[in-house]
Amino acid sequence: MSHFPNAKTVYGPVKSWRFGLSLGIDPIFETSTCSFNCVYCQLGHIQDxxxxxxxxVATEKVLSDFKEVVDAGTQIDVITYSGSGEPTLAANLKEMIEGIRKISPNLPQYILTNATELHLPNVREALKLLDKVIVKIDAADEQLFSRVNRPAPGITLKTVLAGIHQFKSEYKGEIEIQSMFMPMNDKEFDDYATIIKDINPVAVQLNTPKRPYPLSWHRENRGNHEGIFDYEVRELKVITPDRAKEIETRLTEATGLKILSVYR
Ligand code: SF4
Structure with missing residues (x-):
């Protein structure tokens, strides 16, 4: 349960199974806004x-919301930019990162991004200030990419992957990959393995949509929640723990990378 109300651009901290207590920062905030409209998105059907x-949302609001949390003495292990859509669409993201760094110089700053904007030099400049960049890859071909991520016009898997490689060649921090596996996209093993091996991240996190999909946007869906809704939701097909284990084993063998499954 969030300690801070929904009128704030910060949420949580939520207990992340990998990173400890993670305070979410929402650079989008007003409506759900993303360059994807993933079939499993916890924000529901993306509004924009x-x-x-x-x-x-103004940098000043984000910084003052963040400072309020810090001044309250809240325990935070890491902050993660995510929230109501794709954080790299925020033109003031770099200002937020720098402002938060001034308030809490030693706090690690991470981002969850769909990587659609990494072809832009100013986005790469902002993300280079972060300690970890976690990119989403759910598909290994353009057709599946369109079906799972349902991107804004003009965005292709090819441009996304080119942006990730460009960023990787310039970045000194850690890149991780997060992938959502469902029965609709768990077959293209070899191509997916080649893609992630080429990127060579420090880790790959495999998820499956264990929470129901809300049909509309509710700000409280930023970050974790307890799966209790008073609005309309739809269950998505998940992969079974056995299938997740099989994928994890096969990917580990094929790539030599650190593969982490949410079912562990
Ligand atoms: S990239 Fe993230 S915020 Fe955007 S639609 Fe997909 S899951 Fe939702």
Missing amino acids: ITSKHKIY
């Missing part, structure tokens, strides 16, 4: 599917 970069 766009690649438009602009200031969605």
